[in-house]
Amino acid sequence: MESLSPRIVAFCCDKSGYVAADMVGKLGMSLPESLEVIRVPCAGRIDAFHMLQALENGADGVLIFACHEENCQSLSGNLIVKARMGYVYGMMEKIGFERERLELCNVATNNGAKFAEAVQRKYDDLKRLGPSPLK
Amino acid sequence: MIKAEQKPVEEILDFLDPYNKILLVGCNACVAVCHAGGEKEVGLLASALRMARKNAGKRLEILEDCSTRQCEPEFVDELGEKAGDVEAILSIACGVGVQTLAKRFPEIPVYPGVNTKFMGETEEVGVWAERCQACGNCILHLTGGICPVARCAKQLLNGPCGGSQEGNCEIKKDVPCVWQQIYDRLKAIGQLHRMEQYIPAKKWGQESRDSGPRSIVREDLKL
Numbered sequence A: 001m002e003s004l005s006p007r008i009v010a011f012c013c014d015k016s017g018y019v020a021a022d023m024v025g026k027l028g029m030s031l032p033e034s035l036e037v038i039r040v041p042c043a044g045r046i047d048a049f050h051m052l053q054a055l056e057n058g059a060d061g062v063l064i065f066a067c068h069e070e071n072c073q074s075l076s077g078n079l080i081v082k083a084r085m086g087y088v089y090g091m092m093e094k095i096g097f098e099r100e101r102l103e104l105c106n107v108a109t110n111n112g113a114k115f116a117e118a119v120q121r122k123y124d125d126l127k128r129l130g131p132s133p134l135k
Numbered sequence B: 001m002i003k004a005e006q007k008p009v010e011e012i013l014d015f016l017d018p019y020n021k022i023l024l025v026g027c028n029a030c031v032a033v034c035h036a037g038g039e040k041e042v043g044l045l046a047s048a049l050r051m052a053r054k055n056a057g058k059r060l061e062i063l064e065d066c067s068t069r070q071c072e073p074e075f076v077d078e079l080g081e082k083a084g085d086v087e088a089i090l091s092i093a094c095g096v097g098v099q100t101l102a103k104r105f106p107e108i109p110v111y112p113g114v115n116t117k118f119m120g121e122t123e124e125v126g127v128w129a130e131r132c133q134a135c136g137n138c139i140l141h142l143t144g145g146i147c148p149v150a151r152c153a154k155q156l157l158n159g160p161c162g163g164s165q166e167g168n169c170e171i172k173k174d175v176p177c178v179w180q181q182i183y184d185r186l187k188a189i190g191q192l193h194r195m196e197q198y199i200p201a202k203k204w205g206q207e208s209r210d211s212g213p214r215s216i217v218r219e220d221l222k223l
Helices: A018-027 A048-056 A078-095 A111-130 B009-016 B039-055 B073-077 B095-103 B176-189 B194-195
Strands: A009-011 A035-040 A061-068 A102-107 B004-006 B020-029 B061-067 B086-093 B109-114 B115-122 B126-132
Touching: A009 A048, A009 A111, A009 B176, A018 A035, A018 A111, A018 B086, A048 A061, A048 A078, A048 B095, A061 A078, A061 A111, A061 B009, A078 A102, A078 A111, A078 B009, A078 B039, A102 A111, B004 B086, B009 B039, B009 B109, B020 B039, B020 B095, B073 B095, B109 B115, B109 B194, B176 B194
Parallel strands: A009 A035, A009 A061, A061 A102, B020 B061, B020 B086, B086 B109
Antiparallel strands: B004 B115, B115 B126
């Protein structure tokens, strides 16, 4: 069964992803209505627990928008979250979730278009993949 | 501190298979420090277990808690109410915590969610290494504060074996020879003469686990 409107939770670093998300509107671009943006002070603040919780609470996919590597405003938050994602991928595999449901996107503050494209691509991917196994 | 790591989720799911409602209990002491069984890990594991079971079409209700120290009966007593109507308890404390729960709740099956590995030190974030084997008669004053019982593959007490090569152990090239480390340390603190001090064989049958389960009794502390 194909999900009509995949629910995407996007954790956005306040120093990069969130600013880029804000720019989407200014560029006149649109985002799926089923996108839920969660602003975090740094991607390194996103714990493995938050990623799983998002999936458990009904997200079909989770996107994490962090600063580019070697350009983290908090030095290494983007690398920390990347490492944590590795752990979560292992967990997802064992409990029957496709790894495509979780993805990291490195963006800069002026990457509004890239943000919109990443969300749209994930939206299309999730439509093909189907709804979360929990639905 | 005691170091542990989470058991594979599939193993945990396997022994929780018969149950529909469990209590998942962590411990905010040692296992929280090594990110295996603290409050955060309780939430993470509970979430994963619920998702796996829901995915398999079999719901699992999980009550979550985290003891201050699961090896202390008074802290485990606090779980009494929550444990009242569960079918099983999953503990992600060390093996001591699991046994304290099993003793406190004799009528409820208790399962371990972690594998307890060793007593060790945090070398860096995410890296822990064994440092003590609780041999029962500490000799660290003779070895510059570095333990050959826990850190020498052969537990040699009086210098290195012939396998010590360029400061490394023969078992693996990235494992330092502890006797090289002891020598360097004693030299640095001006106690190199201790290398000539004979350390007698340990009384494994009297002081260590070889003599059976050990206990400590302090009459002055007993009520």
